[in-house]
Amino acid sequence: MPIDADPLAVIFSLEQNKGCNCQGVESINVSVAVCCGMRKYPSPTDQVRQPSFQNGERAEPVEIWKARKFIQEHSDEKLGLTKVAKFVNISANHLSEKFKQVTGVNFVDYVARQRIEKAHVLLLDVA
Numbered sequence: 001m002p003i004d005a006d007p008l009a010v011i012f013s014l015e016q017n018k019g020c021n022c023q024g025v026e027s028i029n030v031s032v033a034v035c036c037g038m039r040k041y042p043s044p045t046d047q048v049r050q051p052s053f054q055n056g057e058r059a060e061p062v063e064i065w066k067a068r069k070f071i072q073e074h075s076d077e078k079l080g081l082t083k084v085a086k087f088v089n090i091s092a093n094h095l096s097e098k099f100k101q102v103t104g105v106n107f108v109d110y111v112a113r114q115r116i117e118k119a120h121v122l123l124l125d126v127a
Contacts, residue, residue, distance in 0.1 A: 063088045064102045067095060068110075075114045081107050 060068075066088045071079060084107075085092040100106050105113070 060102060061098065063090055063095065064099060067099060068103075071111055071114055075111065075118055079111055 067084050070084055070087050081092045081096055085095040088095060090098075096107055099110070103110060
């Protein structure tokens with residue numbers, strides 16, 4: 001399935017393939033990651049980085065905050081860098097560079113992670 005795959009479609013697809021040797025939620029997470037086209041499944045220790053000032057306070061540029069919020073609210077829709085950049089009112093190239101700089105994760109991987117987390121929550125509610 002492509003990166004813009006609906007998490008529910010991924011879960012349905014996994015449910016249809018119950019004959020596989022999957023054991024537990026972790027293997028389902030990996031399967032969802034593979035179905036969504038991620039190059040590697042992020043380990044639990046891989047966290048999205050938050051920028052911080054010298055005094056320890058965390059800060060995030062408004063554009064990145066808006067972009068992350070938009071992605072979280074619209075993760076079940078087809079999302080592209082251009083669509084999010086238009087919402088935030090900056091160029092796609094600038095958003096891509098700034099997003100990677102601030103979060104430590106590129107845009108596509110971040111969207112995929114959000115979808116995996118949403119699918120994970122849905123799977124836990126079902127189980």
